Structure formats: C-alpha cells, structure tokens
Amino acid sequence: MLILECSYQKKVGLPQYSSHQFSVTLRTEIADLANVQTESARLYALLQQSVDESLQQPGFRPDPNGNGNSHNQSWGCSEKQRGLILRLVQEHQLDKALVEQLSQDRFGKSLKSLTRLEASSLIEALIDKTGGSTKNQRRRFNDRGNPANAR
Numbered sequence: 001m002l003i004l005e006c007s008y009q010k011k012v013g014l015p016q017y018s019s020h021q022f023s024v025t026l027r028t029e030i031a032d033l034a035n036v037q038t039e040s041a042r043l044y045a046l047l048q049q050s051v052d053e054s055l056q057q058p059g060f061r062p063d064p065n066g067n068g069n070s071h072n073q074s075w076g077c078s079e080k081q082r083g084l085i086l087r088l089v090q091e092h093q094l095d096k097a098l099v100e101q102l103s104q105d106r107f108g109k110s111l112k113s114l115t116r117l118e119a120s121s122l123i124e125a126l127i128d129k130t131g132g133s134t135k136n137q138r139r140r141f142n143d144r145g146n147p148a149n150a151r
Contacts, residue, residue: 002030004039008047012055022054075112077119084123085111092130099126 009023024047030039075082089099102125103111107118114122 002033002036004028004030004036004043006040006043006047008044008051010051010055020055022051024050076114077116081116081119081123085119085126088123088126088130092126094126094130102126 005025005027007023007025009021011019011021013019026043026047028039028043030036077085085099088094089096100111103109103114103118103122106122106125107114109118111122
C-alpha cells in the first residue's frame, strides 16, 4: 500500500489589502504504484474544484471606501467628508432635499453613495453656494496654531 497525500490551496486578494484563503488536504491509499499519476491528477482536479467552489462565497468583505473598521458604512465618502457635508447643511440651514437633489443632478446618485472624489466636488459646490470659497476655508484651517499668521 502507498499513501498519497494531496493539498490544494488558493488565496484570493480583496479590496483594502484583504484576502481570503482556503485549502483542502486529502489522504488516500493506492494499491498499485502505476496508478499514482492518474490518481494524483484526479485528486488535484477534485481538490481544485472544491476550493474554487468554496471561494465563491467569500463572506465578509471590507468596505472599499475605508479600512474595514469604518463606522461610516452607510456613506461612500470618508468620515471627515460626511461630517463636513452635514456641518455645512446644519450651519447654513440648507434644505437637505436640495442638497440631495444637487448630488443627483451632478453625479446621478444619492448623497450617501458619493465616492470621495465626488464628495469633494460637492463640498466645494456647497461652500461656494454658502458664500465661502474653498481657498478661504483651507487658509483658515492652515492658519490655525501658526503664530506667524496671527492677525
């Protein structure tokens, strides 16, 4: 009797530097040494099929817009962008329905579905709409804590 042990493993890369991995090992006995190559090929195909079918259901996948630990899973943009959009709406008493419509008109999607790039563009539009400018907003932020820029 000859013991043939075969293993098959596959690792699949996922967004945000994540991956899923699955492996199967099988041990069988072969009576005739002449059947090793045939049995090895059969087992390889069986193991490969089993692993591939298992990886079709990868389970949890990290949020593509964050690091998987995001508390912002219902929004497509970053936490900071979401916070700034909501702050602009609140501070300037903007109608939420109009901001949502602006998102639909510009990008063809809901406010919560905007990517980071689209959210940046929307934020600039909101700042312009409220009478500010992104340049002034950035300057005010950059001036904080810098005694040389004190007025």
